Amino acid sequence: MTQQLATENKTTESELKAGSNLERILAAGQFAVTGEIGPPKNFDVEVIHRKVSLLKGYVDAANITDNQTGIVRMSSIGAGILIINQGLEPVIQLTCRDRNRLAMQSDILGAAAHGIKNVLCLSGDHQSFGNHPGAKNVHDLDSMQLMRMLQEMRDKNQFQCGEEIAGGGPPLFIGAAANPFADPVELRPLRLKKKAIAGANFVQTQIIYDMDRFKQYMKKSVDLGVTETVSVLAGVGPLKSAGMARYMRDNVPGMTVPDEIIERMEDAVQGISSEDKKARMAASRAEGIRICIEQIEQLKEVEGVAGIHIMAIEWEEAIKPIVTSAGLYPRPVCDS
Amino acid sequence: MIVADQKPIEDIKQMLRGKRKVLAVGCGTCVAVCFAGGKREVGLLCSALRMATDLAGEPVEIDETVVQRECEQEYIEHLGERLDEYDAILSLGCGVGVQSLADSFPNTRVLPALNTKFMGAPSGQGVWEERCQGCGNCLLEYTGGICPISRCPKQLMNGPCGGTDQGGRCEVDPEIPCAWYNIWARMDNLNIQDELMEIHPPKDWSTSRDGGMRRIVRKDLQKPELDEGDS
Ligand code: SF4
Numbered sequence: 001m002t003q004q005l006a007t008e009n010k011t012t013e014s015e016l017k018a019g020s021n022l023e024r025i026l027a028a029g030q031f032a033v034t035g036e037i038g039p040p041k042n043f044d045v046e047v048i049h050r051k052v053s054l055l056k057g058y059v060d061a062a063n064i065t066d067n068q069t070g071i072v073r074m075s076s077i078g079a080g081i082l083i084i085n086q087g088l089e090p091v092i093q094l095t096c097r098d099r100n101r102l103a104m105q106s107d108i109l110g111a112a113a114h115g116i117k118n119v120l121c122l123s124g125d126h127q128s129f130g131n132h133p134g135a136k137n138v139h140d141l142d143s144m145q146l147m148r149m150l151q152e153m154r155d156k157n158q159f160q161c162g163e164e165i166a167g168g169g170p171p172l173f174i175g176a177a178a179n180p181f182a183d184p185v186e187l188r189p190l191r192l193k194k195k196a197i198a199g200a201n202f203v204q205t206q207i208i209y210d211m212d213r214f215k216q217y218m219k220k221s222v223d224l225g226v227t228e229t230v231s232v233l234a235g236v237g238p239l240k241s242a243g244m245a246r247y248m249r250d251n252v253p254g255m256t257v258p259d260e261i262i263e264r265m266e267d268a269v270q271g272i273s274s275e276d277k278k279a280r281m282a283a284s285r286a287e288g289i290r291i292c293i294e295q296i297e298q299l300k301e302v303e304g305v306a307g308i309h310i311m312a313i314e315w316e317e318a319i320k321p322i323v324t325s326a327g328l329y330p331r332p333v334c335d336s
Numbered sequence: 337m338i339v340a341d342q343k344p345i346e347d348i349k350q351m352l353r354g355k356r357k358v359l360a361v362g363c364g365t366c367v368a369v370c371f372a373g374g375k376r377e378v379g380l381l382c383s384a385l386r387m388a389t390d391l392a393g394e395p396v397e398i399d400e401t402v403v404q405r406e407c408e409q410e411y412i413e414h415l416g417e418r419l420d421e422y423d424a425i426l427s428l429g430c431g432v433g434v435q436s437l438a439d440s441f442p443n444t445r446v447l448p449a450l451n452t453k454f455m456g457a458p459s460g461q462g463v464w465e466e467r468c469q470g471c472g473n474c475l476l477e478y479t480g481g482i483c484p485i486s487r488c489p490k491q492l493m494n495g496p497c498g499g500t501d502q503g504g505r506c507e508v509d510p511e512i513p514c515a516w517y518n519i520w521a522r523m524d525n526l527n528i529q530d531e532l533m534e535i536h537p538p539k540d541w542s543t544s545r546d547g548g549m550r551r552i553v554r555k556d557l558q559k560p561e562l563d564e565g566d567s
Contacts, residue, residue, distance in 0.1 A: 096490070101538060123490050123497045126508045137490070144494035145538045159524065160538060179498030184520055187496070190533065196533050204496060253501045 005196055010229045017115035017154065017201060018171035020117035021089045022061040024334035026202065026231045031300060032307025034091060034204065034233055035059035035319050037083070048079055052086040054316040058323040059088075060331055062202070063272055063309070066093040066332040070130020072310050077107060081114045084238035091175060094118050095124025100140035101149065101160050109152065112170030116131040117168075120204065122148040122176040143176065144198040150174050151199030176200040178232075179209070180217035182254035189220035196230040203230055204309040209248070210256040211298055220306045234299045237311040238318045239288035242266045242283075261291060289321055337457070338430045339464045340373060340450040342381065349388050351447045355423040357397040360449070361415065361437065363406035363429035370464055372450055373428030375402045381428065381449060391483040398426070406433030409440055419444050454486070458501070465512075472550060473542030478536060480522035485539075487515035493536040496520065 016023055025032045035055045040047040055062050060081065066076040080090035092111055094104065108119065121143045127135045141149065149160045152336050156170040176195040180188050195203060210216045214234070221227060239245045244266035249257035268287035269280045292310075299305050308328075312318040324330050342348075344484040351510040352358060360382050368374025382398045399422075405411045406429035415437075419425070424445040427434045431452040438446045454466035475485060475493070485491050487552030489508040495516030499507030523529045541547070 023378055024488075068421050123492065126489055126499075128489075128508055139491040140541065141538050142490070142492040144535050148535060149538070177498065182496070183500045183502055184496075184517055187532075191496075194533055194535065197533070198494075201366050227532045253507050310558055 005193065005225055005229050010201070010231070017088040018173040022060065022091065022335070023201070024159055024171040025060045025332060027227070028332070028334045029193050030307075030332045030334065031328065032231070033059045033323055033331065034061050034063060034307065034309045035237040035316070036063040036309070036311050036313055037074065037079070037316070038065050038068060038313045039079040041071065041073050043074060045082060047103045048074075048082045049086060051316050052083055052088050055319055056086065056088045057313055057331065058319050058329060060144070060307075061089040061091050063093055064090040065313075066095045066122070066124070067096050067098060067130070068093075068313075069125045070097070070127040070132065070135075070198065072131060073209045077111045077114070077116065080111065080116050084115055087211050089118065090116060091118035091120055091125070091286045094146065096141050096143055096146055097124030097127065098136050100138050100315070104146065105153065105159060108153065108172070110169055112172070115212045117171055118173045119150060119258060121150065122177055127143060144194065146178060147174055147195065147199040158316075162305065173201050173219050173275060174199050175202045177205060177206070179206040179254055179258060180205050180208070180214055181206060185213075185217075187256075189217055189224055192230070192232075193224050193226045196226050200230050202233060202306075204233045205235040206252075206255070207235045207248070207311055208295065209245075211263055211295065213256065215302055218302050225270070227306075231306035232304055232331075233303050233307040233309040234302070234309060236295050236322075237320060238285070238292040238297070238315065239265055241284045241288075242269075242316065264291060285315075285318075289318055289325075292322050293325045295324070296328070324325075337369055337455070338432070338452060339370045339454050339456045339466075340367050340430050340452045342372055342377070342428075343449055343451055345381075345384055345388060348381070348385060348393070348447075348449050349386075352385065352389060352396050352424075352426070353394065355396050357399070358424045358426050358447075359415070359422045360398055360400050360426045360428060361412075361433075362400070363427075363433050364402055364404045364417065367433075367450060368402075369427065370500035372434075373430075378428050379404055388532075394409060406430075407436045409436065412440055413435060415547050416441060419558070469544070470550075471539070471541070472547075473540075475536070475541060478531065478534070480519045480526065480528070482515055482519045482522060484515045487512075492516060495540060510561055 037051045064076040067073055067276045076092045080092045085088045093287045097147050115146050127133055127137050152158045152168040154172045157165045178192050242262055245262045245265050265287055268284045272280045272283055296308055310319060360378050362373045363379035378400050382400050386398055403411045417439055424447055425437055426447050426449050427437055428449045434446055434448045455468040456464050456466045459465045466486045471485050482496060489533045490493055496514055500514040500517050504514050506514045
């Protein structure tokens with residue numbers, strides 16, 4: 001089996017794969033913005049509504065996490081349906097941890113029946129990090145195989161077993177995640193290419209703080225021709241505090257947070273009395289947002305970057321000032 | 337080999353409650369090599385159990401024996417001659433050994449003293465690591481001789497995931513090396529890293545545990561059945 005980059009992966013305006021808003025924005029060559037919504041650990045619709053109200057109009061689509069970090073939450077598809085009804089487009093995250101190929105395909109058909117088009121394929125955080133560490137994990141497929149399966153459902157009207165999907169395959173805009181910074185670093189651009197070959201139409205990266213390393217990664221990826229077939233959305237995330245920056249540097253695999261950023265976060269609270277927690281929090285969050293905006297400005301200039309993915313989980317209020325100040329508001333309207 | 341580990345003594349003591357006399361049966365094969373159920377371990381465990389049950393005021397009489405291979409009937413059938421005197425067999429074999437004893441002696445209760453862990457190999461002094469899950473369809477050809485089914489917690493066929501830590505440690509447990517980091521390093525070393533771009537299709541798990549209890553029938557090794565005309 002020889003694997004080639006299929007240039008037809010990248011959608012053009014005339015030939016949309018699924019016709020989602022995100023796909024149309026990217027196909028039109030607009031700089032895309034996606035956000036993220038973590039569903040609640042219950043069935044409270046209000047939580048979803050509140051988060052939608054903070055993102056709607058400021059992002060082209062919002063990822064809905066799938067039992068993120070192995071913690072049970074409202075299902076990504078269930079929350080995705082609520083979000084569609086609120087007028088925001090979801091990107092459903094689908095992990096290989098919790099479902100086998102039967103469940104994945106049936107979930108995809110169910111999601112498609114509800115108008116869900118964007119699907120982000122993930123291996124999934126290991127269950128040992130979550131609240132059911134004794135759970136059995138599935139991993140019937142890995143994320144590459146999942147993407148390939150979805151691609152064949154869509155383009156060949158075929159279930160994974162080869163049986164035909166009578167009436168046609170679901171329209172899907174297939175996404176992948178990428179961590180440019182995890183070891184072995186040399187392999188990461190090649191893995192991006194492999195994801196493109198497997199069927200990814202778009203990719204969202206891990207949060208970037210180290211711009212130099214990200215630029216090197218993108219340069220290699222562009223040289224490999226990956227960005228001709230897949231749209232790369234660079235991950236950004238506003239820092240809440242210097243402590244959070246240090247935590248991410250020390251605990252997130254492969255993540256480097258340059259000293260300069262940590263110093264800026266520390267300086268932001270200089271001179272504010274440690275008693276005045278509120279003022280310190282406000283000052284440090286404002287600096288976090290400023291850094292994020294500056295990074296977006298830089299990312300706009302990086303060759304191959306087609307948009308940004310803002311991860312501000314449990315701080316959705318940050319989305320509006322970031323998108324606005326980065327000159328990305330209002331969001332373009334690309335009619336179907 | 338099959339690698340096993342002794343259950344906590346408290347658990348074993350609990351299993352022996354109400355028993356007057358048991359026969360501890362060790363095994364001289366895999367579990368002897370990994371120091372879990374050979375002659376020495378049987379001796380140590382039995383002394384500890386005698387003391388513990390004595391102290392608890394419920395003394396259990398324990399006899400010891402070690403067979404060469406607990407998983408094969410011909411090595412264990414002789415035990416049947418003396419089983420009448422025992423309330424139970426305490427097996428220090430692997431799970432296969434425990435079941436062979438149970439299959440051979442339907443009237444005797446068989447209790448496991450070990451937790452059978454994995455098929456693996458020693459990777460250092462006193463350290464054993466898993467190497468095979470018996471998926472029934474070996475893929476080591478494609479992965480540089482390193483098995484991601486047994487060594488990657490996500491059983492990725494197209495790894496590594498985004499969690500590999502600096503220096504190639506697995507995100508799930510920094511004590512274990514990332515299988516895919518090593519696969520990559522080895523294939524790079526062998527100059528076959530191009531093969532990593534191959535997308536391995538979904539695995540057929542029907543040859544694995546998912547297909548039900550597995551069985552191998554080798555006609556060539558079975559006793560030829562005599563044709564009626566030959567008799
Ligand atoms: S870090 Fe490596 S071994 Fe661990 S889950 Fe990821 S790919 Fe598998």
